[in-house]
Each structure stands twice: as structure tokens, then as C-alpha cells.
Amino acid sequence: MSSSRLNAVAAVTNYKPIEKALNFSETPSKDLFGINVFSDSVMRERLPKAVYKALRRTIDNGEKLDMSVADAVAVAMRDWAIENGATHYAHVFYPLTGQTAEKHDSFLEPNGNGGVLAEFSARQLIQGEPDASSFPSGGLRATFEARGYTAWDVTSPAFILENPNGTTLCIPTAFCSWTGEALDKKVPLLRSMQALNTTARRVLKLFGHTNPGLVFSTAGCEQEYFLIDRNFFFARPDLINASRTLFGAKPPKGQELEDQYFGAIPERVLACMLETERELYKLGVPVKTRHNEVAPGQYEMAPVFENANLATDHQYLTMTVLQRVAQKYGMACLLHEKPFAGINGSGKHLNWSIGTREMNLLEPGSTPHSNMQFLVFCAAAIRAVHLHGDLLRATVAHAGNDHRLGANEAPPAIISVYLGEQLTEIFEQLANGGARSSRAPGFLNVGVDTLPPLPKDAGDRNRTSPFAFTGNKFEFRAVGASQSVAGPLVVLNTIMADSLNYIATQLEKRIDGDPGKLNSAVQDVLRELVREHKSVIFNGDNYSEAWHAEAVKRDLPNLRNAVDALPVLLSEKNVTLMSRYSVLSPREMESRYEIYMERYIKDVTVEARLTLEIARTTIFPATVKYQHQLASAALALKQLGKDPCLTVLDEVTGLARNLQDAIVVLEKTLETRSDGSTLDHATHVRDHLIPAMGRVREVADRLECVVSDEFWPLPTYQEMLFIK
Ligand code: ADP
Ligand code: MG
Numbered sequence: 001m002s003s004s005r006l007n008a009v010a011a012v013t014n015y016k017p018i019e020k021a022l023n024f025s026e027t028p029s030k031d032l033f034g035i036n037v038f039s040d041s042v043m044r045e046r047l048p049k050a051v052y053k054a055l056r057r058t059i060d061n062g063e064k065l066d067m068s069v070a071d072a073v074a075v076a077m078r079d080w081a082i083e084n085g086a087t088h089y090a091h092v093f094y095p096l097t098g099q100t101a102e103k104h105d106s107f108l109e110p111n112g113n114g115g116v117l118a119e120f121s122a123r124q125l126i127q128g129e130p131d132a133s134s135f136p137s138g139g140l141r142a143t144f145e146a147r148g149y150t151a152w153d154v155t156s157p158a159f160i161l162e163n164p165n166g167t168t169l170c171i172p173t174a175f176c177s178w179t180g181e182a183l184d185k186k187v188p189l190l191r192s193m194q195a196l197n198t199t200a201r202r203v204l205k206l207f208g209h210t211n212p213g214l215v216f217s218t219a220g221c222e223q224e225y226f227l228i229d230r231n232f233f234f235a236r237p238d239l240i241n242a243s244r245t246l247f248g249a250k251p252p253k254g255q256e257l258e259d260q261y262f263g264a265i266p267e268r269v270l271a272c273m274l275e276t277e278r279e280l281y282k283l284g285v286p287v288k289t290r291h292n293e294v295a296p297g298q299y300e301m302a303p304v305f306e307n308a309n310l311a312t313d314h315q316y317l318t319m320t321v322l323q324r325v326a327q328k329y330g331m332a333c334l335l336h337e338k339p340f341a342g343i344n345g346s347g348k349h350l351n352w353s354i355g356t357r358e359m360n361l362l363e364p365g366s367t368p369h370s371n372m373q374f375l376v377f378c379a380a381a382i383r384a385v386h387l388h389g390d391l392l393r394a395t396v397a398h399a400g401n402d403h404r405l406g407a408n409e410a411p412p413a414i415i416s417v418y419l420g421e422q423l424t425e426i427f428e429q430l431a432n433g434g435a436r437s438s439r440a441p442g443f444l445n446v447g448v449d450t451l452p453p454l455p456k457d458a459g460d461r462n463r464t465s466p467f468a469f470t471g472n473k474f475e476f477r478a479v480g481a482s483q484s485v486a487g488p489l490v491v492l493n494t495i496m497a498d499s500l501n502y503i504a505t506q507l508e509k510r511i512d513g514d515p516g517k518l519n520s521a522v523q524d525v526l527r528e529l530v531r532e533h534k535s536v537i538f539n540g541d542n543y544s545e546a547w548h549a550e551a552v553k554r555d556l557p558n559l560r561n562a563v564d565a566l567p568v569l570l571s572e573k574n575v576t577l578m579s580r581y582s583v584l585s586p587r588e589m590e591s592r593y594e595i596y597m598e599r600y601i602k603d604v605t606v607e608a609r610l611t612l613e614i615a616r617t618t619i620f621p622a623t624v625k626y627q628h629q630l631a632s633a634a635l636a637l638k639q640l641g642k643d644p645c646l647t648v649l650d651e652v653t654g655l656a657r658n659l660q661d662a663i664v665v666l667e668k669t670l671e672t673r674s675d676g677s678t679l680d681h682a683t684h685v686r687d688h689l690i691p692a693m694g695r696v697r698e699v700a701d702r703l704e705c706v707v708s709d710e711f712w713p714l715p716t717y718q719e720m721l722f723i724k
Helices: 003-013 040-046 049-061 067-083 122-126 186-206 230-234 237-242 267-282 308-328 372-394 420-431 486-511 515-536 545-553 562-570 572-580 586-639 647-671 678-704 717-722
Strands: 086-093 101-106 108-110 116-118 148-152 159-163 166-177 216-229 287-292 298-303 331-334 348-355 467-469 474-476
Touching (some): 003 230, 003 717, 040 067, 067 122, 067 166, 122 148, 166 186, 186 372, 216 486, 230 237, 230 331, 237 586, 267 287, 267 298, 267 308, 267 331, 308 331, 308 486, 348 486, 372 467, 372 486, 372 572, 420 515, 562 586, 562 678, 572 586
Antiparallel strands (some): 086 101, 108 116, 216 331, 216 348, 467 474
């Protein structure tokens, strides 16, 4: 085997845990939960009562922040952080790269007499000023217009990030330009939450909730990821630079035995998960479930849902902590949507609902047909997705996710809604006059007397739907594993706000000040809504060809890839919608389009360059070495008067030639840049660059199956996925 592969395998087999084992009986998880968070209890303990109360009003009711409290908060936060070993503070923000960004400042400042003092006042808490020009702005800022501000998000608590050499106080912030335009993912998310609150309350008021408290969306994100040994990772330039393998023949054993899903978790992986969870607990992230996923080397974790803004910040932290802790255990955590071709990729199911602190507005109860309020909110979601499925699709459009969507392991690019039998029946009854009954849940009989009777849900589940109602929430399943959930949440919140706004207007018109008319008004509005929007409901197999044909008849868009999907960000319908609810202005929408298109082009171009480099400098030389060995053997046989069998040599020679040809084509394609619009460029990348890369890979993967294992330079799928 090539030395890098041998070293990698040796390192994996000789791996010894280096860390001192965690001890959960000495320090139970419940004692650790939130210890690194400037949490409610810390605030209550350390802040003057009036300040604490003012802060809670902003957090709990969305009231305007009273700036006079900031000084007291800053002092308390600083003291708490320094007591906990912090040397620096950082405004953490969420630029449009999809990653977190942070700028660290020391607490210490010169006191003017040659000494230093710990400085951190309201000014530093509330506002930071990182240079905005080096973050994607999509034309919102020119390079010389550098000013950008971060603003303290009071609703997401500050926390401390540990490092063996000291800790840092992290303050979640929103990031905007000098002109007040959103340069990040948090500003639009907060704006969308505000829009949802306003419109949902309008509807709730009609149902008699005059003071329901803040209405907000909730999110629970299931994160899928791969863990592979770090030695393999470092022997793969494609994984290091593109986060996915650009070469790799399908291993003899993949996932066809279906023995991975929920299988026993390997020891090192479990150890890593335990520490990841512990670190997340400390940061107040309520992680809950873990299991083996379908593909070898693939796992999933999910927290208990939270307020969508907080859940989004926590989701970023989850990705960071997963990657950091994996390193400690000698592994690399891969969050890419498709690290290995031919093996399932990774997604991030986004469970989403809306509610107040007291009620989940998507909870149907045991007799959903008579739960008018639930039906109204549910119908609002159906209308929202029917009218703006294209926009929802665009929020998950990026190069990585193109490998997943519609590939029989993830939902198709057609956005439809799964309701399940029970709700579908109710909505059908509504469309035909009125809803009178709901299917009852009942009990399951397994036929073994010693087993307890199991309560059975009223409907089955459907794994193939992109947007499925799952009991008391919707599950948006098209989100990619590596991406921020902020974008999808922004759109879900806004389109829901729009539907609720529409419904409130319709209901108010019909009720006309007489609460006695509520029931019939609701019946009428629901009937209309169902009739108009039922074509988005689909309970069948979303992977089937028949559905693709049916979706065309129903006029549901099928935006197959990122280049098809992203232009909907510019459509008049969507631009109007987003600016109507003050979530994203037309300029901000356009900037997002530019940024995401550019990103697509860059992602694929980097992959193409890597493909070229690896094929030329690694795979081709290995091929020639083997060719030489075969040729020498043939020559020797000939000298001995034996018949030199040339079959393999011919095959290798043919493939070597094909590889060279494919390399030349790829190089030419990389050089020809279309000089038209961003869309032209992206289309060129999709239609020419990706196929040219594919051709190089195809030949290289065939070579992998022919060239002597001794010479093959890259760790194979077999090694990366199965040696743990
Ligand atoms: P499954 O794999 O069956 O889809 P999981 O238990 O892994 O289910 O994940 C379900 C996720 O949905 C969890 O994160 C859970 O907290 C979340 N969830 C449950 N109720 C709500 C809700 N009302 N709003 C948002 N998310 C929710
Ligand atoms: Mg799920």
C-alpha cells in the first residue's frame, strides 16, 4: 500500500484514547447543563431587580430594549466571564458565508498610567465594528465601504467558550452594514419572527386570545454527519479542501446490507458523542437523541426544540462543537451533504412549529376536526407552502445539496406537503361542507400476549416528503447537513405570517365585529383555502416517477438544482412578499441571490481545480507506475520466450489515455469562463464544468479498480468508511 495509506491504517489500528475518561457519576450532566451560559438564573442572581425585569420583558414579550439597562448588564456579564476564566470577549455573528464569525477583544485596556484595567461597558456589549468589506455582501457594500456593525441580540444568551488556555465570552449579535442593511442571517430571522408574532396574534385575537403573549416559531434540527479517522482525512486533499471526496470507487460492501441504521455505535464514536454532548450541555444546548444513520460511518444527533432564533444559534454551536470534539478523538467530522458518492448523504431535518409559551399552535389534540384554531394554523401553512414552495426550495439551494435532493435518499426538489390520512380526511370533509369526525388512534396488536398493547398513531409516517406534518409540527426535510437553518426559517416564518395575515383579513371581514359568526366564518374560509391549495398536498411516494409527472399537472415547480432554484429570489412575487413584511428589502434579496450564485460558482470551481490537481499529480503517476510494472513484466516474459499476456496492460494503457484526455477537457472547460451574467456563469459551471469533472472521476474510479493496491495513493471508500 502507498505510505500515506499505510500510515493512516496503522494510526487507526494503534489508536489509544488520549483523554482522561469523562466521569458522569462524579459530575452528572444535569449539574453541567448551562454552566457556561449567562443564563436566566445567572442574570437573576447578578442583575439589579429592575434591570433583570426590563431584560426579561424584552426577551419574553419582544418589547423594545431599554438601553439604560445595558451598563448594568455589561458589568455583570464581564465579572461573571472573568470569574470563569475569560480573557477576551467576542461578538459572534452569522455572515452569509453560512459559518459563524467572531472577533475577539481583550478585556484589558491601558489605564493611561502604564497599567491596565478590565474594560467592558455598555458600548462594547451593545455594538461592535468588524470590517464588513471582507464578508460577502452581494453588492450591498463596495470594498471601500467597510463599515459594518454587530448588535447585541438580547434574546440569545451570551456564553463562554472554553479553550485549554483560557476562555472567551461570546455574545450572539446581528450584523448589518453602515446603511442598516442586513449582512447576516440573524437580522432577517429576527425580522421574520417579529412579522410572525404580529400576524399570528391577529388571528389568535379572533379566537378570543386577547393577550396570548409572544408568538414565536420553534425549531428542532436533526443533524446528520459522518465521522472518519483523521489520518484518512489528511490523506485526501479533496476532503480537506472541498469537504467531499471527488474520487473513490464504490466499495464492494456499501450500505446494501442495511445493517448500519440504529446499529450499535462503535466505542470511539460513542466516546466522542458523549463528550460532544457534554460540551453542548455546558453551553445550554439541549441535545437529546443520537443514533447510527443509514450509511456506514454516519450518525445523527438532535436536541429538544427551542425558540427558533435560539435553536439557530445552538445549531451553529452544535456543528462547531461536533467538529472540534471529533479532532480530540482522532476523527474528522464531515458535515458536507454528500461526502461519498453512492452512499447516503447527510441532511438536517428542520422541525418547525409556532406557538406561545403556553400553547403549540400546531397541536391538533385528540379531535382535530373540532379544533378550529389548529385547522386554521395548519391551513395557513398549507397555503404558505403552496404559494411560496419555490422560495422555500431556494433556501436549500447550494452546490452540496444538489447531490442529495431528488436522489432517492432525500426528498425531491418538488415541494409538497404531507398531511397524513387523518388530517387529509378532515380537510377533505372541510372542502365538501364541514368536518365531522377524525380517525381515532387506537391500539396496536402485535400478537404476543406478554407484550404490552401499544398506542397507535392515527396515521403512518412518510419519509419521502419534503415537508411533512409529524404530529404537532412540520418537518422540512430538504435542508442540507452543512447549512444554516436560518434561511429556511426566515422563509417559513414569513410565508406563514403572510398566510395568517390573509386569513385574519378574510375572517375579520366575515365576522364583522360579531364573535357569534366566528364558527361559520372559519368554516367558509377553510373551505376556500382547501379548495384553492389542496394541490400541494401529497401523501404518496415522493421518490416515484409517477409523482414527478403528477406534480407537473398540478403546476408545482420542480427546481432541480441550485442554478434553477436561486433565480426565484428575484421574482417579483417573492421580492414583494419579503419586503411587505419588512424581512428583506429588494436590495437585500438581490444581494442574497448574488452571494449564493457566486458561492455556487466558487464551490464547483474549487472542486474542478482539485479534481485536476489530484488526477494529474496523484492518480496519473500511480497509473504510470503500475503500467511500467506491467510493461516490465511483459518484456521479461517475452525475453524468456513466454507469451506475455497483455490484457491488463492494454486496459491500463487505455484508461491512462482516457484519463489524460479527460484532464485536458476539464482544464479547457475551467479556462473558458462565460463572461455574461452571474446566471450565465453558473449555468456554464453546471452544464459543462460538472460533467467534465464527472468524466475525470469516472476514468479514475475505474483505474482504482484495476491499478495495484500497492500503488493506489488515496485512502479508499472501504478504508475510510469501515476502519474505525
Ligand atoms: P425523527 O427522527 O423521528 O424525525 P427526532 O426525535 O430525531 O425525530 O427529532 C424530532 C425533532 O423535532 C426534535 O428535535 C424535537 O425536539 C423536535 N420537535 C418536537 N416538537 C417540536 C415543535 N413543537 N417545534 C419544533 N420542533 C419540535
Ligand atoms: Mg426527522
